[in-house]
Amino acid sequence: MDDRWQRDVCAIAGVGQSAFSKYSGVSVTALAADAALAALADAGIDPSEVDGVVRNDMDLVSCAALGDAIGAGNLTYYGEAGPGGSGPCAMVAQAVAAIMSGQAKTVVVFRSLNGRSGNRFGLSAELDPVIGGAETFTEFFGPYGLLSPGIFFALIAQQYMNETGLTSEQLANIALVARKHANNNPTAQMYDRAMTLDDYMGSRMLSTPLRLFDYCLETDGASAVVVTTTERAKDLRQPPAIIRAVAMASGPRPQPGQMYPVLMRENPLSMPSRYCAETLYTRAGLGPQDIDSAQLYDCFSITALLQIEDYGFCAPGEAGGFIESGQLEVDGAMPFNTSGGHMSEGYIHGMNHVVEGVRQIRGHSSNQVAGASVSLVTSAPPPSTAALILVSA
Amino acid sequence: MSARLAPRVDDPASRGFFELAANGELGVLTCAQCSTRTHLPRPRCVGCGGKNLEWAAVVGSGRAKSWTVVEHQVHPLFPVPYTVVLIELDDEENIRMVGHLPGRVAVDESTEFVVDFEDLGPDRNGNATVLPTWRIATDNG
Numbered sequence: 153m154d155d156r157w158q159r160d161v162c163a164i165a166g167v168g169q170s171a172f173s174k175y176s177g178v179s180v181t182a183l184a185a186d187a188a189l190a191a192l193a194d195a196g197i198d199p200s201e202v203d204g205v206v207r208n209d210m211d212l213v214s215c216a217a218l219g220d221a222i223g224a225g226n227l228t229y230y231g232e233a234g235p236g237g238s239g240p241c242a243m244v245a246q247a248v249a250a251i252m253s254g255q256a257k258t259v260v261v262f263r264s265l266n267g268r269s270g271n272r273f274g275l276s277a278e279l280d281p282v283i284g285g286a287e288t289f290t291e292f293f294g295p296y297g298l299l300s301p302g303i304f305f306a307l308i309a310q311q312y313m314n315e316t317g318l319t320s321e322q323l324a325n326i327a328l329v330a331r332k333h334a335n336n337n338p339t340a341q342m343y344d345r346a347m348t349l350d351d352y353m354g355s356r357m358l359s360t361p362l363r364l365f366d367y368c369l370e371t372d373g374a375s376a377v378v379v380t381t382t383e384r385a386k387d388l389r390q391p392p393a394i395i396r397a398v399a400m401a402s403g404p405r406p407q408p409g410q411m412y413p414v415l416m417r418e419n420p421l422s423m424p425s426r427y428c429a430e431t432l433y434t435r436a437g438l439g440p441q442d443i444d445s446a447q448l449y450d451c452f453s454i455t456a457l458l459q460i461e462d463y464g465f466c467a468p469g470e471a472g473g474f475i476e477s478g479q480l481e482v483d484g485a486m487p488f489n490t491s492g493g494h495m496s497e498g499y500i501h502g503m504n505h506v507v508e509g510v511r512q513i514r515g516h517s518s519n520q521v522a523g524a525s526v527s528l529v530t531s532a533p534p535p536s537t538a539a540l541i542l543v544s545a
Numbered sequence: 546m547s548a549r550l551a552p553r554v555d556d557p558a559s560r561g562f563f564e565l566a567a568n569g570e571l572g573v574l575t576c577a578q579c580s581t582r583t584h585l586p587r588p589r590c591v592g593c594g595g596k597n598l599e600w601a602a603v604v605g606s607g608r609a610k611s612w613t614v615v616e617h618q619v620h621p622l623f624p625v626p627y628t629v630v631l632i633e634l635d636d637e638e639n640i641r642m643v644g645h646l647p648g649r650v651a652v653d654e655s656t657e658f659v660v661d662f663e664d665l666g667p668d669r670n671g672n673a674t675v676l677p678t679w680r681i682a683t684d685n686g
Contacts, residue, residue, distance in 0.1 A: 281622075282668065285553035289585050292559070295552045295676050296645035297615060297623040306613035307631050314611065314654060358617035408558075408585055415631055416585050418639050420611070 157435040162248045163385035163392035166195025166378035167507045172498035174268045176372035184213045184264035185221040187374035195378045196389030199223045204256030206243045208263045209234030229256035237532030240502035241540045245398035247379040263503035264374035289409035306359035309454040322472040324352040326453035327365045329480040334492025337518040342496040366453040368494035375503035393513040393542040397435035400538040401428035414534045423533040425462035436541045440464035444524035445487040445512045447505035449532045450494045490519040502531040550622045551665045561600030567673040570602035605660035607632040612652040644679030657682040
């Protein structure tokens, strides 16, 4: 592999979030500004010093609009990455690229959405009586009722169960650990709602084999981070979360379109996270044994489960046994989504996972891993994916 | 089901699929040079990179690779419950189609499917709109 990646040059100097709710009552630009200004205050950087902004390709807020809202100076860099939940770690990677190439020095990376009161992922947006075209390829899926990410991931989960024997009782551990962690996180949407295995097994079946509690939350909210040089970050208010490595991956022959065409790949279960992990660990000079906490993208329980294997925490096909053996707990081999993640903290499309990765490095998590100095953060697979590793100074 | 969600049939990338469906054939884009099947359609052959690709009829039968019974309604034209099946075609390597069955249908990896063709009537430009649909194979086909 190309070995030009330069470790530890940039760092996350500040993190910020808006309140998470089911109804924000404000615009997504207002939420984004809340998160970005909180991140800048956290870092001790004046908004006028911001010269770069990176957005998600599904965000409704433009880079310029965010810059305007927070009182940034002239933006010498603005960019975006995606698609959707595959974006956040790639967005941070883009900020790093901008800084390392000298195009900006202080870059705000954000994701903002009214995911419950505005555009809801759970409902099909395709209400036109004719579906597809424009190389979306949804003409091959929509007419058969394959109309939401939940139905797509149900097919993925069923295939995985067919091939490995994973049971619902095993899969439940993803949701149960996420909820347990959220119950310690006062800003999590599910802070005050405990969950038992009986609660999980009794929750509504939405698309077999996935139940309500296999799905992420729908959230109004925003998360943001400030990326700058490590050299500068060391002089700022907070201990820096140094960006040891970033990686993006499409995998080979990813198929055109976005999510549903993944079913037509050579193997629908083969996610780009396997390729992303290889690049990431090589660039970082680290492996799964070095990871102190794993903030894995979890739009659905099965999505997180597949990544546990792809990032090397257990052998392929063995995640079911791995997750029922306590390894996801704070004192386990792979402390998992210590803020509660998408399933119980809030669904900020992977950006809140970056924030929690930083909290672990600083020792500020509500489910702090003792002595944590290395955080793994991932973004959505599929269709493509991205990930990063943060380390303490 | 009464009202149907129809596929767009006139997109340059996929219209050959629906042209064959209108003739009662299941089509997969096939390389004239190396015979590799390319599904979903691509501008170049995934086997040899060739550009000479033609929609060719393939066998209209297959077996379930995965399935889900949808219990939570996400679209007004799709009342629940219904079953979505990912079908791997017989005699082809990794060529899959999606099927829809009303109700909760018991499916496993041995369940065999055969294709039917449902005429949804012409689109607003007068193009025939015929959807390949899948039903569970019975002994008499």
